[in-house]
Amino acid sequence: MSRTTPSPLAAVPPPDVNGRHGSDRMMRLLTAFADVYVPLAGRRHPRPVPAPVDDALELLVTRRRQEADDVVSLRLTAPDGGRLPGWQPGAHLDVTLPSGRRRPYSLCGDPADVHAYRIAVRRIDGGGGGSVEVHEALRPGVRVTVRRPRNAFPFAADASVLLIAGGIGITPVLPMAREAERRGLDWRLVHCGRTRASLPFADELAELAARSPDRVEVLTDEEHGVPDAAGLLSRAPAGSAVYCCGPGPMLDAVRAAFDASAARALHFERFTAAPVRDGRPFTVRLRGSGEVLDVPADRTALQVLRERDPATPYSCRQGFCGVCAVRVLAGEVEHRDRKLTDEERAAGRMLVCVSRAAEGGCLELDL
Template structure:
């Protein structure tokens, strides 16, 4: 039961409520529920999470050797949610696989999203499915754009892309050019034929873009790449693990002041110790070596094990732990979810010798 709290007497001793305090009381009663998102009983009210998007493939083109670019739009042609350079989408493919792809179009174009995917015959199957199954007219469930690789718009910028790593970097170059920043971009790849969007990059500024094909120039090392950075520049890099490792190793000796990067694949396991997974339903025990992830071992046992980012921030590989101590290394789960026994098996582990019992 609620009780009305009477207003204090008039500040000047008059025989009525103070008008100013009555006014403040009315304003508070009106705006407090709005500002705190609470209902009339004081309970917090949170808006529902926006749902996924239902999109259709409206265009498909070859962007480079073994690279296909797809345009995704709303079936009714309506505007799509906004995004910023560095953002990505989660695609639910027809097979049930979920994969992440960077947005590589123009953020100002709300009529469609563009992604580009290189075919990897020896990968997890997602890229092959995109190439073989997604043609104009195909319908997909797609997450709203999320950004784990944001572009801060630093005054001086060096952008480095390796192969298909140009996909998040291209919108950054477009943004840097639009803002009039001091920017340079280096795109390295096996050959010119394998490097997508060269024409678009040249239109942004041929004097600011450098293409380094391995078959012409050899494979650049980290110090060579960072040598293009102006003193005090911020560096943004996306590419294969050897490129990232080379840039990170050479960074401290460069004149750059900030390093931002996004990996194609999972980072190597560091400080890992062997432990065991037990599948509760079957009783199967799976040893996890010190240099492999729980996800690697689960996928080897069951190739249908769901996963996406392999970096601990999307939550697709979430599993319920029934017993055992988890070393959480993700960037997704809340303290409450961890306390409830949830785990992201792509990055999180257990102490040496521990056995984690998982549902399933």
């Protein structure tokens, strides 16, 4: 915080209306009254402290549908059928599963449907367990707790857009395509995947293609071969914005090829943790046990902590949800998140999914 040093002239009171220097008696009386009354009034009528906002919603699974091989969609509504908070294309829900796991899932329904949310989840055996639990435990009639929709992948409705989706990455992209169609934008959508049977919402994309010919393209590895990132980006009109969501290798390839394309902006969202960039090895010390764990240059503190304790909480693994936050008792943090405020960082908070320490440093965690 910057401070202004007062000028020496400020100590000399200005002359009164009659040109006399020195304090005015009436002003002295008013000042004395204010010095006594204002603090008393503040104590009698304290400034209200805003109540914390509870953004948790309890929702009911009212419909479950098989959308593709290993992909199910869930329709979530309020138990009383009431209105739900609104959302925009690109938004997601943080869903707390019956086990206590919290996972983010993109909203893939219609923002105009104010009484329901829709999410879709591909089952990944051998993953973190969240997708398997969704497939096995969430049936019609089950209640789940979610946080109000949040958007880390907003659709800016650029005049010209190319939408690229890989597999289950169609979930945030499908509402974007509908919004682009509704607004009359110059848009194109490419949905890529291994096989047609693995691609969700094929019927809805077919309906969209019927309404907007030549704007929707489906590419499968078995029919067209593995798509080339430069070839995908060649579909982008000059000056357009690209929105991409899908597997990590696809995103990395699109990012690498983007500068040579005619597009002017790239927006993307990952479903998996991004690779560590410019990482340096450091250690973490656990306050409770005294254990010291090595964090290699190419891994995150969260990965190391989860190896020790698989129940370590996490969600996005990209530094924007805050689920993996821990308190740092000692050591200097290299913050890489997009969630914590300056005040939270100063208080010792850290997101272990992305943030690190300097090379060779040690962070003592309140764990």
